[in-house]
Structure formats: C-alpha cells, structure tokens
Amino acid sequence: MIQFKNVTKEYSPNLFKEAKVAxxxxxxxxxxxxxxxxxxxxxxxxxxxxxxxxCEEKPTSGTVLFDDMDTKDVKKSEAYLIRQKIGFIFQDYxxxxxxxxxxxxxxxxxxxDFNEKLLRDEVMQxxxxxxxxxxxxxxPKELSGGEKQRVSIARALIHRPEIILADEPTGNLDPYxxxxxxxxxxxxxxxxxxxxxxxxxREIVNALEKRVITLENGRIIxxxxxxxxxx
Amino acid sequence: MINYLRKIFKSxxxxxxxxxxxxxxxxxxxxxxxxxxxxxxxxxxxxxYLTQQIxxxxxxxxxxxxxxxxxxxLGIRDDLTKxxxxxxxxxxxxxxxxxxxxxxxxxxxxxxxxxxLSVNPFMPSLRIxxxxxxxxxxxxxxxxxxxxxxxxxxVNDYKRGVTIERLGExxxxxxxxxxxxxxxxxxxxxxxxxxxxxxxxxxxxxxxxIMRLVxxxxxxxxxxxxxxxxxxxxxxAIISFMILTIVLFIFNKQxxxxxxxxDSLAFFKNNVFWVILLQMFVGAGLGLISSYFxxxxxxxx
Numbered sequence: 001m002i003q004f005k006n007v008t009k010e011y012s013p014n015l016f017k018e019a020k021v022a023x024x025x026x027x028x029x030x031x032x033x034x035x036x037x038x039x040x041x042x043x044x045x046x047x048x049x050x051x052x053x054x055c056e057e058k059p060t061s062g063t064v065l066f067d068d069m070d071t072k073d074v075k076k077s078e079a080y081l082i083r084q085k086i087g088f089i090f091q092d093y094x095x096x097x098x099x100x101x102x103x104x105x106x107x108x109x110x111x112x113d114f115n116e117k118l119l120r121d122e123v124m125q126x127x128x129x130x131x132x133x134x135x136x137x138x139x140p141k142e143l144s145g146g147e148k149q150r151v152s153i154a155r156a157l158i159h160r161p162e163i164i165l166a167d168e169p170t171g172n173l174d175p176y177x178x179x180x181x182x183x184x185x186x187x188x189x190x191x192x193x194x195x196x197x198x199x200x201x202r203e204i205v206n207a208l209e210k211r212v213i214t215l216e217n218g219r220i221i222x223x224x225x226x227x228x229x230x231x
Numbered sequence: 232m233i234n235y236l237r238k239i240f241k242s243x244x245x246x247x248x249x250x251x252x253x254x255x256x257x258x259x260x261x262x263x264x265x266x267x268x269x270x271x272x273x274x275x276x277x278x279x280y281l282t283q284q285i286x287x288x289x290x291x292x293x294x295x296x297x298x299x300x301x302x303x304x305l306g307i308r309d310d311l312t313k314x315x316x317x318x319x320x321x322x323x324x325x326x327x328x329x330x331x332x333x334x335x336x337x338x339x340x341x342x343x344x345x346x347x348l349s350v351n352p353f354m355p356s357l358r359i360x361x362x363x364x365x366x367x368x369x370x371x372x373x374x375x376x377x378x379x380x381x382x383x384x385x386v387n388d389y390k391r392g393v394t395i396e397r398l399g400e401x402x403x404x405x406x407x408x409x410x411x412x413x414x415x416x417x418x419x420x421x422x423x424x425x426x427x428x429x430x431x432x433x434x435x436x437x438x439x440x441i442m443r444l445v446x447x448x449x450x451x452x453x454x455x456x457x458x459x460x461x462x463x464x465x466x467x468a469i470i471s472f473m474i475l476t477i478v479l480f481i482f483n484k485q486x487x488x489x490x491x492x493x494d495s496l497a498f499f500k501n502n503v504f505w506v507i508l509l510q511m512f513v514g515a516g517l518g519l520i521s522s523y524f525x526x527x528x529x530x531x532x
Contacts, residue, residue, distance in 0.1 A: 080448050108446065111445060112446065
C-alpha cells in the first residue's frame, strides 16, 4: 500500500539555517491493514515520514509510492485525492476553531460532496463511537484536551479512510485519555484500516505489540514485527 | 453543483457570523474604503457644481448703440445662436437694464445720480454665454466682423478677458485635481483593504492547512473565504449607506453652507442608484477580489 524506496528528505537551507537532513535513504513497505508504529526521539524524522505519505512534502530523492502512485507526480492542487483516503490525527488536534464539534466532523464529509441526507446520521454515529454525541454543538474551546482529540479521531474516521495517520496523538493527554485513544486506534485497525502511528511514548509502543519502526537521525535503525520501544 | 455552492455559502456565512472580531475589523477597513469612494463621488459632484457655477458666471456682454433697432439686434442674436460655441444669448432691452439697475441699487447713491437724468441712459445689449470659458475669444472675433461693427458700441470681453481666462484655467485645474485625488485615494483604499484581508486570512493559515489535510479541494477551501470577504464588503456598504443617509438628512443645511451652495442631499437623491451601485461595487468587490488574492497564496501549486 505504501512504499518508501531510498527516500531522502532535506529541508532547504536559508540565510540563517543550514540544510537539515530529516530522512536519509529510508526504505520500507506498509501493507494494507497493518498497524505500524514509528518511534524515535524528537527530530528523528517520524513526522516527516507522515508528511511524505500525505503529500504535504515531496522527497528530495527516492520514491514514495501510495497505492502504486508516485507522490512526486501529484500536484499540490490534486493532493486532496490522496488525502481523501487518509484520516489524520494530530497531537495539537487541529480543529477548525469556529466550527462546532458536529461541523468539524461533518466538514471532512462535506469536502467529499457526501449525500447531505445521510450526513447527520453518519456524523452522529461516529460521535457516538468516540463518546461525544452530547457535545455535538460545542465549539472546540469548550472541550477538554481528551475530548478535542476524540473529535479529531471522529473527523479522521468519518469518511472511512483506508489509512489513519496519527502523529503523536497522545502527546498532550493524561494517561487515562491516552489509554482511550490507543484503544480506539486498535479498534479502527481491527475494522480493516491501516494505522500508522508516530509516538515516543514507551508504554504505548510496548503495550501495542505491533510492528515498530525505530528512527534515529533520519535513518531506520530497527524494523520489528511485535517490536518494543528501545532507544 | 447547487448543493456544492450551497455548502460553500453556508460555510462562508458561518465564518462571517462567528468570527466576530475578524468580521468587524475587515468590515471596518472596507467601510473606510466605501466611505472614501462615496466621498469621492460627492466630491466629483461638488466639483461639477462649482465648475458649472463658474461657467454660468462667465459671459460676454455686447452693448449696442442706442439708435440700433430692436429687430437688428435680434437678428444678430439669431446669428450668434447658430454658432456652435454659444450656449445661450439673452437680449436685454434698455428698459430691462433700467429695471434691473433699480432693483439692484434701490436706495443707494447711484439711484440719486440716475434720478438726475431725464432719459434712460441704458443701451440695448446681448448677454452671451459660451459652452466653454475658452470659447469667448471665438465669439468676440465673430462680433468684430464689419457687418456688425457699425451697430456695436462696446464688447466687454477685452476688459474681462483675463478674468475669464483665469476662471477657465481654475475650473480645469479643479477638475484635474479632483480626478488625481480620486485615483490616488482609491489606490490607497484598495491597498489598505487588500492588506487587511491578507492579514486576516494569514491569521487563518492554519485553518486552511487543516482543510487541505482533511481532503478538501482548493475550490472548497477558497469558496467560503470569498463568500466571507463578499459579505464583509456588503455589510460595510450597507452600514455606510445607512450612515450617509442619516448624516445627509440631518446635516444637509450645514453641509450646503460648507460646500458653497452644493446641495449634497439633492445630489444624493438624484444619484441614489449610482451611490448604491458604487458602494456595493466598492465594498463587495474589494472584499471578494482581496480575499481571492489573499487566499491564493496558500493554495498555489
């Protein structure tokens, strides 16, 4: 489903900064339905991997294939075609501040020109799944961190994506909410979606018992089925 | 397609209603631009009024000898009327001139002097108005023809020529200044509005990024921003129209005195359609176009 072939990503230098190599000659493959965790220290290249998958960034060299499509050939204005297959979950939630919980989740469907008659039921169903049906009319500023993250998950799930990209989804949450989020991610994976998680939380990685790819200074130093956190 | 547009309008409307501070600050700047645009329309109206006033005051007076028969003078008037440069020719008989003089000088020392005379000292004359102040020369050249010279006692353009020329130059200068000021201030209004909208959209840069990441097409992201900019402009235009109407109805007397007799309320009533059109065009147009260019930066390939 996703293939990285000798991928290097460098961020261009500017007047004040030197060129930064975020990924160096990275290769791996992720199959449909897998649950893969990328772990590593801050700056190891985890987020860059997710950005390359979602076409936010293009590799400096090498190839990133998404469903056999080279992301280098995808124009910025056509990147939505790839993103419509992805559900994003971010550490900082990235909710639209002036839209309610319902509208934030519905936005992802509206963007796909979804049948409006079915939209309300779909959204309420997903909100129920994440336990937020009673908060549907609240604005993001009225929610706790855990609730915001659940909205973010609901938005990621609403269009039944093939892949979930979760970038440090528990980074801002307490242990109680962290367990909740991990459970939801496992459920999504059991339902057939590919889950790609980026984290540096030891407990999560060890508890998952799924494939772990460890990055250090932009290189893969370990790729294990049922891996554990070891840095 | 209709459903898609409806969603874009709904989203734009929500943004307009819910982003209170952003809506207010954007509308305020567009409001200033609209007021400036409307002010310039009134300025142009005032300049035209002033120019017309000046033009109307410029005339050439041709005094005929006292023995020239009325029919001959009226014949010359007809010849003058046929000239392309001439706007209006009035015949003033000695009696009319006498009565006008009495009305203007009733009770003063000139009347005493007039009383000493046993005859009407005024001679028949023609008062000629040209279409443009500069055309007085052509008319006075026309009157210098040999066929008319025997009848004419005096053509007063020689004395007033310099004044007429200066007034003509003044009206031209006021018009040029008015147009230059209009263009300059319009440019400033456009730049300020564009930059304000650019800043307001910059503050929503992250939201645009989120929309992109959840898979929205560029048109679906751009649309609500355009609607929001349009609504801010429309809102600014409506508010400025209301304020303008109230101000003109309440302060018309003072404004008329301030603007040397230019009746702003009458101008407003006569041009209300153009005022609305201009305000809508400046407000909504600026909002729409500025939003388009401001959001384009974040949606480029």
